[in-house]
Amino acid sequence: MAAYNPEDLDPIELALLGVLSVGLPPSRAAGSDTFRVDHVTAVVASLAATGTRDRYLAEDGVRVTAAFREQLRAAVASLESKGIVVQQAAGMPAAAGGYETGLQLDLVDPDEHPVVLDRYLSQLCMERLFTNPAVYPYLMERYSASGEVWRRLREGGYGRG
Secondary structure, three states: OOOOOHHHOOHHHHHHHHHHOOOOOOHHHHOOHHHOHHHHHHHHHHHHHHOOOOOOEOOOOOOEOHHHHHHHHHHHHHHHHOOOEEOOOOOOEOOOOOOOOOOOOOEOOOOOOOEEOOHHHHHHHHHHHHOOOOOHHHHHHHHHHHHHHHHHHHHOOOOOO
């Protein structure tokens, strides 16, 4: 397997890998589609490219545009061909959330939420995103909000055997 660095990736690949390292909770459990991997990746990629957050978002400010969805699918396919991620079967629980009885789950859309095989590269991508002054405040807010959601889920019994 070849070794890759963040600079070897295109901007959407880098954004996706970085976002997958943030530790987003399942959006259904969080109660907001703004925790969806496609949404966060779209905002991060837009901020990195333009300094504004809405380049890849639909008019509602939550859903991603069809064009971005295609870019994201291409990025996942490219990362998979490089051996960096693997797509999950549709309908399986998302990797970040796992499966717990009674928890509302995000079901994987394999075009949007692959399993990261190269966690080191993914972490490097997240760190690269955090160094971008346009991206940092948004991504840090998502990181912080994710921690709060995970805390609430654990207090509600998530993760206890």
